[in-house]
Amino acid sequence: MHYSPTLVASFRKCCVVLAFSASFLISSPVAISQVQSPSSLEEPPGPHAEQQKFFETKILTVLRNHCYECHSKTAANVEGGLWLDSRVSMRDGGDTGPAIVPGKPADSLLFQALCSQENQMPPDGALPPEVIADFELWILDGAFDSREDDSEARELDYSGAREFWAFQAPELPVLPQVSDVSWPRSSLDVFVLEKLEEHGLTPATPADPATLIRRLYFDLIGLPPAPEDLRAYVDSPSEEAYQAIVERLLASPLFGERQSQHWLDVVRYAETEGFEYDRHLPEMWRYRDYVVQSFAEDKPYDRFITEQLAGDELDPENVEYRIAAGFHRLGAVRRNAGNQQVASSRNEVLTERTDIVGSAMLGLTIGCCRCHDHKFDPISQVDYYRLQAYFAATQEDNVSLLSDADSQALAAKTKEIEQEIQKLKDSITGLNEADISATRSRISELEKSLPPAGPTACSIRNDFTNFDPIRVLKRGDPDKPGAIVGLRELGILVDDSLPELDPNTAHPRTRLAASLTLPNHPLTARVIVNRIWQSHFGRGIVSTTNDFGRNGSAPSHPELLDYLAQELVRSDWSTKELHRQIVLSNTYRQASEATEPTLAARLDADNVWLSHMSRRRLSAEEIRDAMLFTAGRLNVTVGGESIMVPVEQELIDQLYKPSQWDVAKDETQHYRRSIYLIAKRNLRLPFMEVFDQPAAQTSCAERPQSTHARQALEMLNGPLANELAGALVQRLHREVGPESSAMVERAFWLVAGRPPTQLEDQLSEDFLEQGSQREFCLAMFSLNAFLYVN
Numbered sequence: 001m002h003y004s005p006t007l008v009a010s011f012r013k014c015c016v017v018l019a020f021s022a023s024f025l026i027s028s029p030v031a032i033s034q035v036q037s038p039s040s041l042e043e044p045p046g047p048h049a050e051q052q053k054f055f056e057t058k059i060l061t062v063l064r065n066h067c068y069e070c071h072s073k074t075a076a077n078v079e080g081g082l083w084l085d086s087r088v089s090m091r092d093g094g095d096t097g098p099a100i101v102p103g104k105p106a107d108s109l110l111f112q113a114l115c116s117q118e119n120q121m122p123p124d125g126a127l128p129p130e131v132i133a134d135f136e137l138w139i140l141d142g143a144f145d146s147r148e149d150d151s152e153a154r155e156l157d158y159s160g161a162r163e164f165w166a167f168q169a170p171e172l173p174v175l176p177q178v179s180d181v182s183w184p185r186s187s188l189d190v191f192v193l194e195k196l197e198e199h200g201l202t203p204a205t206p207a208d209p210a211t212l213i214r215r216l217y218f219d220l221i222g223l224p225p226a227p228e229d230l231r232a233y234v235d236s237p238s239e240e241a242y243q244a245i246v247e248r249l250l251a252s253p254l255f256g257e258r259q260s261q262h263w264l265d266v267v268r269y270a271e272t273e274g275f276e277y278d279r280h281l282p283e284m285w286r287y288r289d290y291v292v293q294s295f296a297e298d299k300p301y302d303r304f305i306t307e308q309l310a311g312d313e314l315d316p317e318n319v320e321y322r323i324a325a326g327f328h329r330l331g332a333v334r335r336n337a338g339n340q341q342v343a344s345s346r347n348e349v350l351t352e353r354t355d356i357v358g359s360a361m362l363g364l365t366i367g368c369c370r371c372h373d374h375k376f377d378p379i380s381q382v383d384y385y386r387l388q389a390y391f392a393a394t395q396e397d398n399v400s401l402l403s404d405a406d407s408q409a410l411a412a413k414t415k416e417i418e419q420e421i422q423k424l425k426d427s428i429t430g431l432n433e434a435d436i437s438a439t440r441s442r443i444s445e446l447e448k449s450l451p452p453a454g455p456t457a458c459s460i461r462n463d464f465t466n467f468d469p470i471r472v473l474k475r476g477d478p479d480k481p482g483a484i485v486g487l488r489e490l491g492i493l494v495d496d497s498l499p500e501l502d503p504n505t506a507h508p509r510t511r512l513a514a515s516l517t518l519p520n521h522p523l524t525a526r527v528i529v530n531r532i533w534q535s536h537f538g539r540g541i542v543s544t545t546n547d548f549g550r551n552g553s554a555p556s557h558p559e560l561l562d563y564l565a566q567e568l569v570r571s572d573w574s575t576k577e578l579h580r581q582i583v584l585s586n587t588y589r590q591a592s593e594a595t596e597p598t599l600a601a602r603l604d605a606d607n608v609w610l611s612h613m614s615r616r617r618l619s620a621e622e623i624r625d626a627m628l629f630t631a632g633r634l635n636v637t638v639g640g641e642s643i644m645v646p647v648e649q650e651l652i653d654q655l656y657k658p659s660q661w662d663v664a665k666d667e668t669q670h671y672r673r674s675i676y677l678i679a680k681r682n683l684r685l686p687f688m689e690v691f692d693q694p695a696a697q698t699s700c701a702e703r704p705q706s707t708h709a710r711q712a713l714e715m716l717n718g719p720l721a722n723e724l725a726g727a728l729v730q731r732l733h734r735e736v737g738p739e740s741s742a743m744v745e746r747a748f749w750l751v752a753g754r755p756p757t758q759l760e761d762q763l764s765e766d767f768l769e770q771g772s773q774r775e776f777c778l779a780m781f782s783l784n785a786f787l788y789v790n
Contacts, residue, residue: 051144058134060147066122081372081475084110087145092475102143105136158492161378165558166363166548167492169520172566173559185586191560192587195609201600204590204612209237211790212589213245214753215613218789219536220249220579222258222622222673223629227749246583250576253638256296257675259575261621262535263291264675265703266360266546267330270696271642274332274681277656282398282456285642287326288675292639300573301528302517305361309516310509312397312461322399322459328353329396329458332681332697347478350470354388359699361516363527363548366490371476377549378492382472386488386500389470390508393462401455413451421446462508469503489515493522517573523548525565525573532575533564534702536582538614539606546701556608588613592790617705617788620691621674624720627781628671630750631727635671642678645670651683690714715782725778732777740768747777752785 063084069075071094072085082094090110093099099110106112113121114132126132138144161167175187176194183203184190196203207215213233217225233241249255269291271284294304307314308328311321331352334345351370358366368374369384400407424443428436474480486500487508494515505511516524527548534540541561544552555561564578571577582588587610594600594612607614618626628634643664652661661683664670677685681696690710694700715721728747736742744764748756756764768776780786 051141052146054134055138055144055146058131059138062127062131062135066127078372078375083372085147087147088474090145091143092477092480100139100143103140105139108139108143111135111139156373156378156380156383156491158378158496161492164378164550165555166526167378167522169522170526170562170565173562176559183586186581186584187563188560188581188585189587191557191563192585192610195557196611199603199609201603201609201611202595203586204592204594206586206589207591207613207790209234210754211591212242215789216245216583217249218618218622219583220246220258221252221254222261222625223254223634224626224750224753227746227753230749230753243584246580250580253296254636255576256292256294257638257673259295259535259579260288260291261619261675262531263295264288264679265694265700266531267327267356268694268696268699269330270332270679270681272680272682273335274697275334277335278660278680278682279333279335280660280680281329281458282453283641284326284329284458285640285676285678286323286457287330288642288679289639290320290323290326292675295575298574298576301568301575302524302573304573305524306510306513306517309357309513310507312459313507313510316461319399319401319457322397322457325460326458327356328391328394328460331356344478346468347473350388350391350394353391353394354384356699357387357512359546359701361527362490362523363530363542363546363552364490364523365547365549365551370473374549376551379490382485383488383490383492385470385472385485387490387512389485389487389503390512392470392503393464393467393508394460395463395466397459397461398453399457399459400453401457406454410451410454417446417450464504487511519569525568526561528575529561529564529568529578531701532578533582536579536588537610538616539608540702544701546699613790615788615790617707619703620688620693623691623787624674624687626786627721627724628673630731630781631724632731633671633724633727634673635668637672637676640676643669643672643676644678645685647683647685651686655682687714687718687720712782716778721778721781722774725774725781728777728780729773732773738773740765743768743773743776747780751780752783754785 067084070079071082072078080094080096082099083089084099090099091102093109097109099108101107110121111132113119114127114135120126173191175190178184178190178193179197180193180202184193193203206212210230213225213230217223229245233245269288272278272280293299307321307324309325311318311323311325315321331349333352334348351367355367355370358364364377364379365374366379366384366387368377369379369381371381373380402410421443424439424446428439431439469484471484472482474482484503486503487505488494488498488500489512501508501511515521518524526542527545530540530542530545534545541557542548542553542555547553564581567581568574568578590610590613592613592615600607600611604611625634644662646663647661652658655661660680674688677688679696684693684695691714692704692706694703728750731750732743732746736746741761744756744761747764748754748760764776767779
């Protein structure tokens with residue numbers, strides 16, 4: 001290749017370039033003849049000596065000296081998702097598009113940036129005009145790039161990265177020395193006290209009996225104690241009585257309902273697929289019941305996640321296992337894209353199935369690696385697709401739970417009706433308008449008479465006869481597949497010598513589950529321990545419960561986290577035993593006000609070191625359930641099909657298919673616990689939404705606790721609050737009669753878990769002399785003493 005001196009000189013006279021480039025291309029047939037189409041240059045021909053010399057001396061040197069600091073694999077923070085240190089990554093581009101379009105400087109974002117005065121690159125000063133001219137010449141001539149691309153197979157160096165605490169196996173720590181040896185009740189308390197003493201703080205006094213028992217009930221079963229149970233303990237508190245209450249609550253079926261809500265939040269449980277159609281998944285409520293039963297029965301946590309990851313592989317005939325594998329169907333699915341097997345739709349499904357394992361079980365943001373190596377953690381893009389390879393063969397599978405005879409009868413009945421419908425449709429042609437209308441009405445009647453599918457398990461299965469091996473996708477784009485990868489867990493978590501498994505490996509998810517549940521796995525036990533700790537204290541030992549990586553928070557009590565993780569494994573992965581340890585500790589039994597509030601606020605405003613118990617607002621489900629319980633309306637039936645309750649018609653009308661919202665005919669079902677209300681992505685109940693119920697689009701590691709006017713309006717004007725306030729009046733009349741002082745006393749024990757103060761008693765009786773009893777009960781539901789747990 002030879003550049004004419006006249007041509008080079010003319011380029012160097014012009015730097016602002018976009019308009020000049022267009023006019024020059026029109027007037028220079030020689031230049032145009034040298035420009036090759038982008039498609040012909042996707043993989044350049046063998047290097048010409050002059051092209052290679054020009055690239056390496058004029059272009060590559062500039063990239064290294066001025067661009068790699070922010071746009072290469074060695075950059076601390078890659079700006080705009082753009083790598084300029086390989087041929088393919090330059091042409092794939094960053095967040096805003098291709099950096100280089102061979103033959104077209106005006107379409108090449110890198111060249112535009114070099115010429116821009118508003119968004120100048122490099123940011124520390126414009127390049128000389130002659131250098132910018134070199135880049136334009138280079139792009140016009142096809143952007144020859146002699147660099148070998150390693151974006152598909154880049155391996156990270158894990159040797160130093162494994163020093164990070166989260167990637168080291170938990171070790172049983174030595175019990176620390178503390179000054180106040182009289183305070184700790186357990187090893188847990190010793191670890192907490194060590195940090196308190198280190199930061200100049202002291203534990204709070206024990207919570208009063210009424211506060212402690214109300215806290216315990218809500219934390220373990222999500223409901224308030226009955227006044228009689230509460231008063232029995234308040235009148236005669238003892239260690240034996242407290243432990244007896246703990247054991248009774250742990251054994252209650254209500255325990256499974258309360259604890260399962262935390263898990264359902266994390267795995268973004270919903271019974272519909274979201275997006276425009278929001279199609280209902282067949283009987284996905286069975287998965288919810290599986291989770292409730294697992295926590296109620298204290299299923300070992302390693303078994304719990306194994307069944308969800310690989311239940312269909314463990315035993316295809318085991319209904320419980322098939323239901324558990326419905327875990328993989330919980331992600332939102334876009335059905336309005338036509339063929340669900342096209343690359344983009346299939347990739348969305350596999351992405352959901354991969355990312356949730358990272359969030360829920362590993363506590364890592366692995367989804368960041370779908371398009372590029374992780375910006376903070378030692379996880380490569382290749383690692384991501386190796387993990388995704390465990391799910392490559394998975395396909396949706398709605399398993400009929402009918403017997404063979406019933407299935408055949410159902411199929412025969414369905415076929416008979418469908419054939420009659422088809423005959424009627426075929427007969428419409430040639431009918432008059434009246435007959436057409438009658439025929440269509442008959443078709444509609446027959447369609448409604450089609451028998452339901454029968455009991456179903458919404459699950460998955462492997463299909464090795466019809467699957468594509470996983471490839472590394474350039475920039476996560478399914479239209480840019482790279483090299484095929486095999487199965488392997490994240491490189492940071494396994495030995496470097498561990499090979500990839502073949503893409504056709506049998507029972508791939510069983511192998512993944514076995515790896516995740518090894519007793520010395522760095523993350524699995526720590527992550528679930530941290531979630532359970534957060535459920536009791538409002539904050540995890542690692543406050544970023546879905547992110548144990550470098551961009552997450554460091555553990556406040558690392559030795560305590562490792563101790564509890566080791567205890568979980570030692571107890572055969574019993575989560576109930578972990579709950580028991582926590583609620584029996586002195587740390588848990590502290591009052592919600594520090595011994596020295598001013599000092600605690602100054603030294604530890606967020607109560608990281610646990611010098612007292614943090615207050616928390618009840619969750620949306622707890623508020624609704626507590627109102628039902630207090631009003632005497634709660635239906636405690638366990639399990640079964642999800643319930644749709646009445647809701648504003650304008651919300652139903654916004655659904656793609658309003659007929660999907662079918663309100664339960666039996667009104668007593670409307671008063672079931674909130675966990676049994678249908679979890680529909682495109683219609684959350686206004687009451688639940690206003691009190692921060694998550695939308696189930698992504699994993700919810702921690703519920704926010706917002707405070708805003710809509711909450712007050714819902715409690716004062718909402719139909720649920722007003723209906724249950726009336727029901728509470730009826731309960732008070734049944735139990736103590738209409739006399740004001742008796743009503744006030746009973747109402748406070750029911751709603752607040754304590755007697756009224758003297759001022760509260762006087763104000764309440766004064767109000768009842770003039771105001772409505774229903775409005776008094778409505779006001780009771782809005783008390784902080786009802787909405788918050790101390």
